[in-house]
Structures are given as C-alpha cells and as structure tokens.
Amino acid sequence: MELKRLKFIDKPFIIVLFLILIFGFVVLLSATNAISSNPFYYLKTQIVAVVLGIIISIFIIRYDYTQLSRYNIFIYGTALFLLIVVLIFGEELRGSTGWITIGPLPTFQPAEFTKIILIFAFADFLNHRRGNLDTLAELVPCFIYMGIPFILIMLQPDLGTALVYLVFTIVMMYVAGANPRIMTALILAGVIAVSLLLFLHFQYNFPLPLEEYQIKRLTMFVDPYDDGQGGRGAGWNTIQSLVAIGSGGFLGKGLFNGTQVQLNFLPEHHTDFIYAVIGEELGFLGATFIIFLFAILLLRTVYIAYNAKDFYGTLIVIGISAMWLFHIYENIGMSIGIMPITGIPLPFLSYGGSSMLTNIIAVGVVLSINVRGKKIVF
Amino acid sequence: MNTINLKKILKVYSLIIMGLLVILCVRLAIVQLFHNETYQTQAKENRIRLLAIKPPRGEIYAANNAVLAANQLVYTLTYSPVGVSNQPEVINHIVTILEKYFPEINEELIEEKIAEQQYRLFEPVILMRDIPWELVVELEEDRQNLPGVTVNVEPLRYYPNGSLAGHVLGYIHSINEDELEKASSEGLSYTLNSLIGKSGIEKQYEVDLKGQEGARRVEVDARNRPIRELVTLEPRQGNNLHLTIDLDLQRVMENSLAEQLANLSKQHPKAKVGSGVLLEVKTGKVLAMASLPALNPEDWKGNISQELATYYFPQSEGYNPLEPGAATNRAIQTTYPPGSTFKPITGMAALEKAGVNALDYLANCQGKYWIAPYIRCTGVHGNVNYYSAMAVSCNTYFQEMGRRAGKDGLIFVANEFGLGKRTGIDLPYERGGLLPTPEWKREINAILIDRKYDNLRANLEERYARLFKDATSAEEKDKLEKQKANEQIKLEAQYQIDYQFDTTWQSFDTFNMSIGQGANDYTVLQLANFTATIANGGNYMKPYIVEKITSHTGQILKDIKPELIRRLDIKPETIAETKRAMHGVTKPGGTAYHLFYNFPEHIEIAAKTGTAETGRIGDNKKTEFHGVFIAFAPVDDPEIAFAGVVEYGSSGGGSAGYVAKALFEQYFGIYDHVANIEDVEDLTNMTIDNNE
Known part of the structure; x- marks a missing residue:
C-alpha cells in the first residue's frame, strides 16, 4: 500500500474518534475512582487495549481487505469455531459463559471479535448474492447463514450480542438490496411474535426458552419498581442509572463528584453504565455532546461505505456501522430507561479490553476500506 | 441503478441513525432537565442518613448531693449487617470471641436482634453494651474477620450505690413496642435501640431525664457504609433531678429492714418482704423509702438472666410469699390491712x-x-x-x-387522712388501697x-x-x-x-x-402520710421525692414546693389528744415502750403498733400477722413521721418498730448507724440470697 493513500484518510472520522477516546479516558478515571485504590489501573488496561488495537489496525490498513474474500469460507468457519469453543470451554462471568482464557493472555470474550469476523463473512456472502435477493427463497439462505451463529450465541446465553448480530444482519441485507417489502414484513412478524410470546408468558405463564431472571431483566425497564423488591431487585440498576443521570441536571455534578457513581449506588458504572457517569457528572451538556460525537462518527461511516472501492467494502463498513449504532443506542437507551438491560458496552467508552480491542480493529477495517476508496484517483 | 438505489438506502440508514440519536437526546432532556429535581431528591435520599447520637441521661442526686444515678462512658459492641456478604460466618465469629466474656450470647440471639431491626439497618444493631476493655482489644485485633462490627463509646446509666434506694430510682431497660408506639404518638423520639425508664423516678421523670438526641447526618455509600459526616447536632444531656431522699436515712432504713427480715425469717420463712416510708411532716418530703427484697437498677443494664428475671418477676401463679417479686415497690404498690395503726382514726372519729x-x-x-x-x-x-x-x-x-x-x-375521718386514696406522689404505679x-x-x-x-x-x-x-x-x-x-x-x-x-x-x-x-387496705405511704398529718396538726401534704430539676449546666429549671392538699376538717384539739394518746404508746406500759425507753428525754416519740391479719388465702389467721408500725417525733414539734410494714413480722413493735427506732436514732443523732454499717449492700445481698 502506498503511503500517499493515507492522506485520503477520513479526517472528521479520525478526529471525532480520538475525541471520544480521550473523553472516555477521563470519564473512566472518574468512574473507577471509587472502586479502585489505584486510579490508573483501569485506565492503563484501557489504553493498552487501544494501543494494541492501533498496532493491529496498522497491519489491517496496510493489507488489502479485498484479498479476504477468497478465504471467506475459512473466515466463517473461524467464527463458528470460536463460538463453539466458547460454548464448551467458556467461563461464566456475570451470568454469561462468554469468557475464555488462553494461556497467560487475559480473559477475553470471543463473541466480541466474532462480530467483526461475521461481518466480513456475511459481507462476502451478500456480495455474491447481490441482485438475487428479491424472493423469500433467495433470502432464506442469508437467514440460515447468520442464524447458525445467532443460535450459538443465544446458547451462551448472550442475548445482547445476539441482538447485535440480528441488527447488522438486517441492515446489511437492506443495503445489499434485499427485497425491502419482504424484509419489513419479516421484521414486523418477528416483532409481533416476540410481543405475543411475552404477552402469553406474563398473562398465562407460557413457557419461554429463557430463565425467569433474564426475561425480568429484559422487561423490567418499563417499570423498574415492579421487581417484587420495591426497586431493590432487578429494577435496581435501571433506577440507580436514571437517578444518576437525572440528578446530573444540565451541567452535571462535576467529574469525581457524582454521588451515585462515587458512592457505588450505580453498579457496573465503569463498564455497562459508563454513560450514567457521563450523565451524572457532566450533565445534559456532556451527555448530548457525546451523542453528537457518535452521530458524526456514524454518519462518516456511511460516507466511507458509500465511497468504498467495491460493494464488499461498503457492506463491511455498513455492518460495522450498524454494530456500533446498535451498541450505542442500546447502551445509552438502557441507561436512561428506554431499552432493556442487556449488558452491551458503549463503544470506545465502556471499560473492557475485548470490547475496546474489537472496536479499534473495526476502526482499522473501516479506515482500510476508507483509504482504498473511490475518491483516490491514480 | 444499483448506485442510485444504494444512495437511497444509505440516506434512509443515515436518517435512522439521526432519528435514534435524537430519541436519546429527547429522552435525556426529559430525564435531566424536566425531572432533574425528582432525581436529585432521590440521589440525596440514597446517600444521606440521619443517625441519632445518644444523649447522656440526666443525673439523679440525693438530698445531700450524693450521686444516685449517673452516666459512664462504656464500650458498646455494634454490628451493621448491610454489605456483609458472609454474615453467618461473621456472627459465628462474634459468638466465639464473646464466649469467654458472655457465654449467654449465641447466634440465634444476635440474629434475632438483627431481625428486629430489619427496617432500620443503616443504624447499627447494638449487640452488647458495656463490654470490657480486654474484649475491645480482642475485637480490634481481629478486625479483618469481623466486617460490620464496630465498638462505639456511648454513655450508659450506672448507679454507684447499687441497690440503695433502688425502688425509688427504678431502672431503665430496652424500650418495648408498646412503649415505642406510645412515645412516638406523643412525639418523643425513640428508636428500637433506646433505653427507657421502666419504674420509679426513672420512669416518672423519663421526659426530663431523657435529654435531646443529637444527630449525625452521614453520607453513606451503596453498602450503607458511612463515608463522611455532613452535619453534627450535639446531643443535649437530660435534666438532673434532686431528690428529697436523705441517703443516710435511706441507708439506715434499708439496713434495718434487712436486719429485721434476716432475724424474722429464721422463725418465719415467709418473712421476706418489708417496706417503710419516712416523711418530713411539715413538707411531705420523702426522706427515705425502702422496699425489700431489694431492686438493684444495675441488674437491668444488659440482658437479664433467667435467675434475675425470676427474682424480679416470679412466674408462680398468684402471690407466693416465699417468692415475692423484687420489682414491686412495696411502699406504694402493695396494700396492707393497717391493724391497730388504724385506731387513731377510730379515736378521732x-x-x-x-x-x-x-x-x-x-x-x-x-x-x-x-x-x-x-x-x-x-x-x-x-x-x-x-x-x-x-x-x-x-x-x-x-x-x-x-x-x-x-x-x-x-x-x-379515714377519708380526711387520705386513707384508701392515692397520695399523688411522683412515682409510677401507686396503688389506692381500699377504705x-x-x-x-x-x-x-x-x-x-x-x-x-x-x-x-x-x-x-x-x-x-x-x-x-x-x-x-x-x-x-x-x-x-x-x-x-x-x-x-x-x-x-x-x-x-x-x-x-x-x-x-x-x-x-x-x-x-x-x-x-x-x-381496710392501705399502702405504707398512705399510713406514713396519715401519721405525718396527725404530727403536723392536720395539714394533709402531698408527699414528693423530686424537689428540684436542674439543667446539666446547673440552672434551676423547676423548684418543687411543698403542696398542701387540704387542711383537715377536724378540730385541732382532736388531733392534739390523739398525739398525746400516741405518745403514751412509747411510755412505760405502752406497746412500743421497749423500743424507745432509752431515748433521751427531750426526744419524745409518738407511735402506734399494729399487728394485722394478713387476709391472704392460705395464711394462718391465728399465727401469721404482718407487723405494722407508725410513729412520729418529736411529739411537741414533730419533724418526721414513719410508717413501715414487715410481712409476717408477727407484731409491729417487734419488727417495723425497730426500723423506726433506728431511723429516729439516726435522725436525732442518738446513734450513728451509718458509721456502723459497713456492708449495707452485703446485708441486702443476704436477703437476696435468701430468696434464691
């Protein structure tokens, strides 16, 4: 790859990304202040993940992604293999068996990396079927292709990640030109079916293939005080997160001054509920500012996708974009009580090595496609 | 076509991105801007706790300023269960450490205490008050194995004289639910951890003694661990009470009663109970009031052993003279037939x-x-x-x-002298008796x-x-x-x-x-006051024990004056004749001559002995009598009046009379009993031993 291509790199994307990362480091310092005597422990881990991600990304940017198309069956196989391995050898952490330890490496979640691998695999799969996605019969193989990893991840069970798969699958299919009527009909049918199942479950104890506590966690956000323990049970996180964000007001209580965070009323505030820290300590201003940055980041991915060298690249970028979009919407949504709690981290902000590494690698992938984009005139 | 289509789709996708993020912003605005105050309140409620600081209870002094009840700082073992993940282990560990000092503490007891307080767990549960220093050291050394366990310093009531004037003082103990309910309906602030006066002065003057609780506003974290103190409101010590009780006379009365009972019980096993009241006749001040078996307020400090519980509140059905409950103040809570001590009433009538x-x-x-x-x-x-x-x-x-x-x-006449009616003394549970x-x-x-x-x-x-x-x-x-x-x-x-x-x-x-x-059935106090009313020539005074209430800084808050309830509608000559007649009782030939024959001539005593049928079912009417005795002195210008009953004392002159004698000797400086009593406590303890 010629270095001169690097000047075509999407600058708004890079700038916004670094703003988000720096913003994230600062908030993380405050969030971990109350849970660790060494204030830089978490930050260090986080920065290591970013640096590692950047190093890997440099290789990715240098490498022409189009070559990957040839190994697609292998890529897809790797994804399934990882998911199966984790099902068998995975360690349980916070109700999910998604964690794995290999030798001296820190525990990591293969499901995170699998997202990108699957985006690659599915992008290639769709690319080959472009123009032939008009009938239901033509759509079914796509569903089977993504249905297998979906079911594997559901078995862990990791409903959050499964939903991520579902979302980028649907978005990528739309973009690939799948018949929008059939797609919309299917989505509607799915939504109705899930609603009906939930209704039947709550009204008539209809059995669902999920544990009661999981169902409760999913539906609790509607009325978090109705958890049978006056808000001290399954509703606790939603309530404390809302109280944190709500009490932040317009300007917030200031970094290191959020009582909900610093006194640990808000659980998981450095991981899943990092957004509540922003809301409490930096207020409406900080909370909307970060959404603004995410908006730019996501819109730039759309721009990059549109200008990709080939449709394979477009699909990959859109897949990553959809993945981020869902992560952002779901994570912030659960923090402010409009989405169920699923334990999905906020990209670039939540503490967590696997998630950070995956997202930085995803950035590398986006940039790799970016620098090879159409605009480059030889 | 594909490109155009792609552009359209991506446009829609961009709009979806914008739409979703706008939804988030709108919701944020609602939560952070419109409901901000609600959530701020909730955040505050989350983290701020009010903790009460116990005020020292007001002190109680005898007439000569001797301390009857004070406070000492003690170590209190508390436990905050919130945030302790391995509670059963911790409790087990506490019990193991305590075993050496308090073998009666077990896991169930601790869990019971925690359960009682389950809705106020941010307040530490008090496990033990007044633990020894060695135990404090042991607990501190074992800190890491005892999460949630703290040792606090707090004021605790103590009674330097033990059982002396125990019934007058009463005792304090853990508040019960009825008391808590009643107190809170009266707007008094008590918690389940509070101690409250249960009898005697401690109960009667609870409101004065209690003091005002201080408060600490403490910021706590999610595990209810205090992080820092925000504001502290210092507690205000309760008001001090100054009693009319003369400690020397009190000591003599108790000692003498104990002596009488010790002697009498050799012949008569039922002779276990005695009581007496000494009044200042012109004012109604109670100079001494005693009841045996003794009540030691110190006994009620901690958990009450089964043995002590039976000593104070026997569980036998009906009244068993061999097992008289020590909690009762016989001077005001038990009524007796007056026997011959009623005869002055008859004579006057x-x-x-x-x-x-x-x-x-x-x-x-x-x-x-x-x-x-x-x-x-x-x-x-x-x-x-x-x-x-x-x-x-x-x-x-x-x-x-x-x-x-x-x-x-x-x-x-009996009515005029207040027999069969409560005197209105400032003590709880006074009985009226029956005329x-x-x-x-x-x-x-x-x-x-x-x-x-x-x-x-x-x-x-x-x-x-x-x-x-x-x-x-x-x-x-x-x-x-x-x-x-x-x-x-x-x-x-x-x-x-x-x-x-x-x-x-x-x-x-x-x-x-x-x-x-x-x-006829009257309290000893009624008999004493009736005697005092004869002595002072017909002024029926209200007997009282607290004469002054002062703040902890020494400021006088209330000065209680003698209260004349009524001037009797009886001719002074009638009373004078009666005094003269009662004087005869201590003269040669009188039933109380043997008691006072060697008194100096200038101190003349008027008295009346009584030997009363007990009226109790199961008692022998021919052989079992209570000894009743009333007396006042000096005859010409009376200062003090006494009434006393010794249950199964056979005769007044042979039992309660000796108590009067000892008191009068002490009062008039004829014989200093106090200097010669070495072990009043030992004597009272002896009677306790008899009871057990």
Missing part, C-alpha cells in the same frame, strides 16, 4: 363525731368486746380511756369508740350474692328437669310442679335475706374497721 371525752373511761375491757361478734382483745385492760386504750392498743375500747362514732364518722364503705360493700357483695344464687337457681332448674324426665304419670308431674314452685319461693326468700344482710353494712363491719381489720 369518736372524739369528733360522738363528742367523746378522751379522759372518760368509756370501756371496761374484760378480754373481749361485749357486742357480737365479741372480738377478742389483746388482753384484759379493765377500765380504759383514750390514752390508756391507745397505749395498750385495747380492741374493746376502740370497738366501742367505733360504735359511738358510727361508720360514717370512721369513714369521714371500705357501705356503697363499696353493696357493690362488691351484690355481685357475689347474685352469682351464688344464679348458681343455685340453675341447679334447681336442672334438678327438676331431670325429675320431670323421669316422671311417668301426669299426677307425678303435677306434684313435681308444685314442689318446684315451693322450692323456688323458698330460694328467692333466702336470696332476699342474704342479699339484704350481705350487701348492707353490719355493725360488725364497723367493729372490724375500728381496729383496722376487715377490708
């Missing part, structure tokens, strides 16, 4: 209402009264007048006086008679119902019918007679009353 002259020999005592039921006299006294009859306690003379005064006269009246008799006996005859009527019905069933012929039935009607008429006639007799005041009621028997 005769002088006042029947125009009797004290000097006239109005009875010739031949060993028993000449009118039915011919109640026996204590001896054969021949011709007696008021003076000689009083000195020898002649039943014959006083029955005659009672007859002359009439029941109304007796009741009037029998015709109304009372009718009321109580009407019920008894009706109950008896209702039973008889029912029996009759039942019997005839059976007979009717067995009857075969109509003739037979007819006969039975008539027979039944006859019996019914007879029964009703009998009922009328019985009813008439039992519910109407009979002359023997008057006779019984004249000599202090029958249904």
Whole structure:
C-alpha cells in the first residue's frame, strides 16, 4: 500500500474518534475512582487495549481487505469455531459463559471479535448474492447463514450480542438490496411474535426458552419498581442509572463528584453504565455532546461505505456501522430507561479490553476500506 | 441503478441513525432537565442518613448531693449487617470471641436482634453494651474477620450505690413496642435501640431525664457504609433531678429492714418482704423509702438472666410469699390491712363525731368486746380511756369508740387522712388501697350474692328437669310442679335475706374497721402520710421525692414546693389528744415502750403498733400477722413521721418498730448507724440470697 493513500484518510472520522477516546479516558478515571485504590489501573488496561488495537489496525490498513474474500469460507468457519469453543470451554462471568482464557493472555470474550469476523463473512456472502435477493427463497439462505451463529450465541446465553448480530444482519441485507417489502414484513412478524410470546408468558405463564431472571431483566425497564423488591431487585440498576443521570441536571455534578457513581449506588458504572457517569457528572451538556460525537462518527461511516472501492467494502463498513449504532443506542437507551438491560458496552467508552480491542480493529477495517476508496484517483 | 438505489438506502440508514440519536437526546432532556429535581431528591435520599447520637441521661442526686444515678462512658459492641456478604460466618465469629466474656450470647440471639431491626439497618444493631476493655482489644485485633462490627463509646446509666434506694430510682431497660408506639404518638423520639425508664423516678421523670438526641447526618455509600459526616447536632444531656431522699436515712432504713427480715425469717420463712416510708411532716418530703427484697437498677443494664428475671418477676401463679417479686415497690404498690395503726382514726372519729371525752373511761375491757361478734382483745385492760386504750392498743375500747362514732364518722375521718386514696406522689404505679364503705360493700357483695344464687337457681332448674324426665304419670308431674314452685319461693326468700344482710353494712363491719381489720387496705405511704398529718396538726401534704430539676449546666429549671392538699376538717384539739394518746404508746406500759425507753428525754416519740391479719388465702389467721408500725417525733414539734410494714413480722413493735427506732436514732443523732454499717449492700445481698 502506498503511503500517499493515507492522506485520503477520513479526517472528521479520525478526529471525532480520538475525541471520544480521550473523553472516555477521563470519564473512566472518574468512574473507577471509587472502586479502585489505584486510579490508573483501569485506565492503563484501557489504553493498552487501544494501543494494541492501533498496532493491529496498522497491519489491517496496510493489507488489502479485498484479498479476504477468497478465504471467506475459512473466515466463517473461524467464527463458528470460536463460538463453539466458547460454548464448551467458556467461563461464566456475570451470568454469561462468554469468557475464555488462553494461556497467560487475559480473559477475553470471543463473541466480541466474532462480530467483526461475521461481518466480513456475511459481507462476502451478500456480495455474491447481490441482485438475487428479491424472493423469500433467495433470502432464506442469508437467514440460515447468520442464524447458525445467532443460535450459538443465544446458547451462551448472550442475548445482547445476539441482538447485535440480528441488527447488522438486517441492515446489511437492506443495503445489499434485499427485497425491502419482504424484509419489513419479516421484521414486523418477528416483532409481533416476540410481543405475543411475552404477552402469553406474563398473562398465562407460557413457557419461554429463557430463565425467569433474564426475561425480568429484559422487561423490567418499563417499570423498574415492579421487581417484587420495591426497586431493590432487578429494577435496581435501571433506577440507580436514571437517578444518576437525572440528578446530573444540565451541567452535571462535576467529574469525581457524582454521588451515585462515587458512592457505588450505580453498579457496573465503569463498564455497562459508563454513560450514567457521563450523565451524572457532566450533565445534559456532556451527555448530548457525546451523542453528537457518535452521530458524526456514524454518519462518516456511511460516507466511507458509500465511497468504498467495491460493494464488499461498503457492506463491511455498513455492518460495522450498524454494530456500533446498535451498541450505542442500546447502551445509552438502557441507561436512561428506554431499552432493556442487556449488558452491551458503549463503544470506545465502556471499560473492557475485548470490547475496546474489537472496536479499534473495526476502526482499522473501516479506515482500510476508507483509504482504498473511490475518491483516490491514480 | 444499483448506485442510485444504494444512495437511497444509505440516506434512509443515515436518517435512522439521526432519528435514534435524537430519541436519546429527547429522552435525556426529559430525564435531566424536566425531572432533574425528582432525581436529585432521590440521589440525596440514597446517600444521606440521619443517625441519632445518644444523649447522656440526666443525673439523679440525693438530698445531700450524693450521686444516685449517673452516666459512664462504656464500650458498646455494634454490628451493621448491610454489605456483609458472609454474615453467618461473621456472627459465628462474634459468638466465639464473646464466649469467654458472655457465654449467654449465641447466634440465634444476635440474629434475632438483627431481625428486629430489619427496617432500620443503616443504624447499627447494638449487640452488647458495656463490654470490657480486654474484649475491645480482642475485637480490634481481629478486625479483618469481623466486617460490620464496630465498638462505639456511648454513655450508659450506672448507679454507684447499687441497690440503695433502688425502688425509688427504678431502672431503665430496652424500650418495648408498646412503649415505642406510645412515645412516638406523643412525639418523643425513640428508636428500637433506646433505653427507657421502666419504674420509679426513672420512669416518672423519663421526659426530663431523657435529654435531646443529637444527630449525625452521614453520607453513606451503596453498602450503607458511612463515608463522611455532613452535619453534627450535639446531643443535649437530660435534666438532673434532686431528690428529697436523705441517703443516710435511706441507708439506715434499708439496713434495718434487712436486719429485721434476716432475724424474722429464721422463725418465719415467709418473712421476706418489708417496706417503710419516712416523711418530713411539715413538707411531705420523702426522706427515705425502702422496699425489700431489694431492686438493684444495675441488674437491668444488659440482658437479664433467667435467675434475675425470676427474682424480679416470679412466674408462680398468684402471690407466693416465699417468692415475692423484687420489682414491686412495696411502699406504694402493695396494700396492707393497717391493724391497730388504724385506731387513731377510730379515736378521732369518736372524739369528733360522738363528742367523746378522751379522759372518760368509756370501756371496761374484760378480754373481749361485749357486742357480737365479741372480738377478742389483746388482753384484759379493765377500765380504759383514750390514752390508756391507745397505749395498750385495747380492741374493746376502740370497738366501742367505733360504735359511738358510727361508720360514717370512721369513714369521714379515714377519708380526711387520705386513707384508701392515692397520695399523688411522683412515682409510677401507686396503688389506692381500699377504705371500705357501705356503697363499696353493696357493690362488691351484690355481685357475689347474685352469682351464688344464679348458681343455685340453675341447679334447681336442672334438678327438676331431670325429675320431670323421669316422671311417668301426669299426677307425678303435677306434684313435681308444685314442689318446684315451693322450692323456688323458698330460694328467692333466702336470696332476699342474704342479699339484704350481705350487701348492707353490719355493725360488725364497723367493729372490724375500728381496729383496722376487715377490708381496710392501705399502702405504707398512705399510713406514713396519715401519721405525718396527725404530727403536723392536720395539714394533709402531698408527699414528693423530686424537689428540684436542674439543667446539666446547673440552672434551676423547676423548684418543687411543698403542696398542701387540704387542711383537715377536724378540730385541732382532736388531733392534739390523739398525739398525746400516741405518745403514751412509747411510755412505760405502752406497746412500743421497749423500743424507745432509752431515748433521751427531750426526744419524745409518738407511735402506734399494729399487728394485722394478713387476709391472704392460705395464711394462718391465728399465727401469721404482718407487723405494722407508725410513729412520729418529736411529739411537741414533730419533724418526721414513719410508717413501715414487715410481712409476717408477727407484731409491729417487734419488727417495723425497730426500723423506726433506728431511723429516729439516726435522725436525732442518738446513734450513728451509718458509721456502723459497713456492708449495707452485703446485708441486702443476704436477703437476696435468701430468696434464691
């Protein structure tokens, strides 16, 4: 790859990304202040993940992604293999068996990396079927292709990640030109079916293939005080997160001054509920500012996708974009009580090595496609 | 076409991105801007706790400023269960450490205490008050194994004199739910951890003694661990009470009572209970008030052992003289027949209402009264007048006086002297006793008679119902019918007679009353106050124990003045004659001569002995008597009055009289008992030992 291509790199994307990362480091310092005597422990881990991600990304940017198309069956196989391995050898952490330890490496979640691998695999799969996605019969193989990893991840069970798969699958299919009527009909049918199942479950104890506590966690956000323990049970996180964000007001209580965070009323505030820290300590201003940055980041991915060298690249970028979009919407949504709690981290902000590494690698992938984009005139 | 299509799709996708992020912003605005105040309040409620700081209780002083109740700082072992993940282990560990010092503490007890407080867990649960320093050290060293366990310093009541004046002081103990409910309905701030006065002065003056709780506003974290203090409101110590109790006299009274009981119980095992009251006659101040078996307020500091619980509140059914509960203050909570100590009342009634002259020999005592039921006299006294009859306690003379005064006269005078009515002393649970009246008799006996005859009527019905069933012929039935009607008429006639007799005041009621028997039942305090009223010439004072309330800085908040309840409607000469007659009791030939014969001449004592039938079911009427004694001195210008009862003391002069003697010796400086009592506590303890 010629270095001169690097000047075509999407600058708004890079700038916004670094703003988000720096913003994230600062908030993380405050969030971990109350849970660790060494204030830089978490930050260090986080920065290591970013640096590692950047190093890997440099290789990715240098490498022409189009070559990957040839190994697609292998890529897809790797994804399934990882998911199966984790099902068998995975360690349980916070109700999910998604964690794995290999030798001296820190525990990591293969499901995170699998997202990108699957985006690659599915992008290639769709690319080959472009123009032939008009009938239901033509759509079914796509569903089977993504249905297998979906079911594997559901078995862990990791409903959050499964939903991520579902979302980028649907978005990528739309973009690939799948018949929008059939797609919309299917989505509607799915939504109705899930609603009906939930209704039947709550009204008539209809059995669902999920544990009661999981169902409760999913539906609790509607009325978090109705958890049978006056808000001290399954509703606790939603309530404390809302109280944190709500009490932040317009300007917030200031970094290191959020009582909900610093006194640990808000659980998981450095991981899943990092957004509540922003809301409490930096207020409406900080909370909307970060959404603004995410908006730019996501819109730039759309721009990059549109200008990709080939449709394979477009699909990959859109897949990553959809993945981020869902992560952002779901994570912030659960923090402010409009989405169920699923334990999905906020990209670039939540503490967590696997998630950070995956997202930085995803950035590398986006940039790799970016620098090879159409605009480059030889 | 594909490109155009892609552009359109991506445009829609971009709009979806914008749309979703706008939804988030709108929701954020609602939560952060419109509901900001609600959530701020919630955040505050999350983290701020109010913790009460216990105020030191007001101190209690005797008349000579000796401390009767004070506070000392003690180590209190508390436990905050919130945030302790391995609670059973921790509790087990606590029990193991405590075992050496408090073997009675077990896991269940601790869990019970935690459960009791489950809705106020941010307040530490108090496991033990007043733990020894060695235990504090041990706990501190083992800190890491004892999460949630803290040792605090807090003021705790202590009574430097142990059981001395124990019944007057009363005791404090953990508040119970009824008390908590009552207190909170009165707007007083108590918590489940509070101690509250349960009897005596501690109960009566709870509001004054309590003080005002301080508060700490503490910021806590999600595990309810305090992070820092925000504001502290210092507690205000309760007000101090200054009692009228003279500690020397109190000591002498208790010691003397204990001595009497120790001696008497050798002959009579039931002699376990005694009580006495010493009043200052011009003011109504209580100089000493004692009740045995003793109450030691120190006993109530911690958890009460089974043994102590039985000592204070025996579980036997009904009253068992061999197991008298020590919690009762016998001077005000138990009533006794006054026996012959009632005779001054009878005498005054005769002088006042029947125009009797004290000097006239109005009875010739031949060993028993000449009118039915011919109640026996204590001896054969021949011709007696008021003076000689009083000195020898002649039943014959006083029955005659009672007859002359009439029941109304007796009741009037007894009433004037406050017998059968609460004195209104500033102590809780004072009993009224009973001055029998015709109304009372009718009321109580009407019920008894009706109950008896209702039973008889029912029996009759039942019997005839059976007979009717067995009857075969109509003739037979007819006969039975008539027979039944006859019996019914007879029964009703009998009922009328019985009813008439039992519910109407009979002359023997008057006779019984004249000599202090029958249904008369008064507290020792009433007897003391009646004696004091004779002594001071007819001023019925309200007896009181607290004479001054001061703040902890020494400022006088309340100065309690003697209170004259009424000037008696009895001629001064009548009272003067009675004083003279009672003086005769301690003169040669008098029933109390043996007690005071060696007193210096200038200190003259007036007294009356009493030997009262106990009236208790199961007691022997011929051999078992309470010893009752009343006295005042000096006769010409009385200062103090005494009344005392020694249960099963056989006679007043032989039991309670010695207590009066000791007190008077002490008061008038004839003999310094205090200097010669070395181990008052030991003596009282001895009586406790007898009880166990």
